[in-house]
Amino acid sequence: MLQCSIKWSNIPNMRRISSSYSARETLPDGRCLYIRAIRPSDRKRLHDEFHKLSAASVRDRFFNVKLDLTPQELTFFTEVDFSMHVALVAELEIGSGRRPVDVGRFVRILLKNSVIKWPISAHQITAMIGSLR
Template sequence: MFVPLHDGSRVLVRPIAAEDAPLLRRFHQRLSPETVRDRFLSAKPRLSSSDVRYLTDVDQHGHVALVAVDPERPERLLAVARWVRDPAHPEAAEAAFVVADHLQGLGLGSALAIALADRAVEEGVTSLSGSMLAGNVASEGLFRRMGGEVEVLRDGVTNEVLTSLPAHTGRLALLAHNRRMRPGRRTPVAPVVPVRLVA
């Protein structure tokens, strides 16, 4: 699906494929050390062959991964988002996001968060969680965009975020439509729900 961004450009959001392995390597190499640390919670200058295989060769049911690409340059990844189902609790999954530095703040992460939530509901997942460094309010915000009640467990240098998911899908199409009707809108289309903090 084509999704407009706040600067007037648009991206194509699609499932990742095993053939994206070299694209993912190049994408990772272009990320700043800060963005890599926010995604992996530590320094990770390069992805190993096993990393790349795990991150690209997914079944799109228990492990769902989406990418955003420039329609004019489809060989260049702009963002990656994924969730992995918990085998012990198949209705729950862990989510992660990473957006190219130059596109952060333009609504791409929000679009991917909503796309992930839509796919999760389609696959019977009712809640998504994520681990992030303390102070990473942007990532916390992505979980709020998913549309459910958000709970944040703050524990030293990392936070655990859990969000319930709405029962309906189709919200990515609605977001794309709203952005086309209101270009340049910088406030989220999906309502931001209150966050409940857990000591």
């Protein structure tokens, strides 16, 4: 898993990320990648995608063996305030639809010198997401 860290204090416009945030990028191979704010309606899809993760990926993300997500965890992951907790979904355009490829989140614990960590899964899309500038 790749990880990129950014000092929270270096991002003065962080408040611009809200529940309506969305962006579109064109990948080097011409496909479209959409990045948008997570929504409560993503709850079922996030739960379904969790069950597709390998045991190693779950361990890397949760630092523990985990067989399922609790209702409380699903609420925490999908109902964020976009101030202290921001979560973005990356979706790849496939035909007329979109397929989720990753979720990145950052939670501000301290008001100063907090760090944003964006995990990039060992997915086929990793190289493409990691190379966006």
